[in-house]
Amino acid sequence: MSSFVVALDVGGTSMKGGLVTRSGEIIRTDRRATPRDRGPAAVIATIRSFIDDLAAAEGGTPEGVGLAVPGLVTAEAALYSANIGWRDVPAGDLVPLDVPVMLGHDVRTGGLAESVLGAGRELSDFLFLPIGTGIAGATILGGEPYGGSGGWAGEIGHTPVHPEGEPCACGQIGCLETYASASAVARRYSTRVAASPPSAPASSSFAPEPSSTPASPLPASSPPSTSSATVVPPASVSAERVAALTASGDPLAVEIWDDAVEALSLALATYTLLLDPSAIVLGGGLAEAGPLLSDPLAERLGKRLAFRDAPPLRHAALGMSAGMLGAALLGWRAAGFTDAGTTWSLDVLKSPHVA
Structure with a gap:
């Protein structure tokens, strides 16, 4: 045995x-x-x-x-x-x-x-970034995860990317997780559909799914304001569905997806400037979108880092x-x-x- x-x-x-x-x-x-x-x-x-x-x-x-x-x-x-x-x-x-x-x-x-x-087998220093229901990261230094002085290292999902933006469940305002997690992408799309007039183009592409998630309506501008009004959408839509709608050119899905990419590029630019990782390894459910996420993110991150190259993006293995x-x-x-x-x-x- x-x-x-x-x-x-x-x-x-x-x-x-x-x-x-x-x-x-x-x-x-x-x-x-x-x-x-x-x-x-x-x-x-x-x-x-x-x-x-x-x-x-x-x-x-x-x-x-x-x-x-x-x-x-x-x-x-x-x-x-x-x-x-x-x-x-x-x-x-x-x-x-x-x-x-x-x-x-x-x-x-x-x-x-x-x-x-x-995916980081031959790398000594990289960021592992699984993007799922929430967002957290693992900073790999010298091949080992870094936990920080008290075990709190890696909470990149609570990096403020829009300080005047949407409240986060953690108590802060405008966190990365509020815009770019899979749950946030699904919630923001569903909420905008529920807040749209029946004749609005966005609602014509909405395909209800069998779960229901209350959320707050968001205005069309980005970042959104912290409105206290609440709308309960008739049904929520998955992040996978939003990705499919983005790929097909649905205007609202494209806008929500772009907000997520923008938020990720802001947080990852800061991370890159602080720690200079060899690569960023993307995992989790949202990364299953493949090039739909990684291609615009790589482009946006590269433009944010004016005086240095961006680290390559890899997909988790x-x-x-x-x-x-x-x-x-x-x-x-x-x-x-x-x-x-x-x-x-x-x-x-x-x-x-x-x-």
Whole structure:
């Protein structure tokens, strides 16, 4: 029997777990819902049972356990997560087995995987930027994620890009995440459609989808003002749909997409001038739009950096498995194998379990 570690990527909605061997073979994966609506104790219990079940399925004891978790985290403890609601949870409380364990921040752990295994494999310094429901980044320095003095490094999504713009859920005004996250793109398009007269051209291309998200109406100018009026659209539209409408030339979708690209270019220009990354690796759901996002973003970023070249943009290589694969690296590091992943074949990562 091959030795293995348990790797678990804990998200606010679901968890992805896997068993990964010393050679990088992914021998099992599974998913479970994250029961955050039942409180942090239920989430911890689910994590423990998930780890136990994964290990038992292989019929052996893992060499270690690696966990990627959201919020403020150290290698030894999950200090705080607004999404899950826990505070000061020691790593040992999350694992039912008497084996070495290491925790990592979810985005930084994904960045570690992209550094060791993926799009940043030959780079020492880059920004890993997954753009999904929210936006956070992993600053990779010398091949390792940088957590900052207190573990808060990487919150690029809360960089103010429009100081007089739209309120952000974090309490600030005009954050990058408010304009350029996948959820923001979907919300802003849906809200503008709901606020448009029935005869407006924008509403003719609106294709309702089966979810409903309340939002605030935005005026046509960019950046939008902080209007207190509220409109509940009849249905919301996904960011994927907005991307498709942008590609087809829908005027409102083009405007919303352009706002997102503009916001990203502002934040990334600042990041580039401060840290001079070798590359920017784009991941997450919005990056699935491919050149529709990366081409105008590269052009806009290049124009913002008047006296220097912009870093190249790359697409993340590991997709939605980056967090789980990063957790596997943490698990092997916890077991004492600090060089884990450096000899793993990219062909191994094409296992059907990597999806």
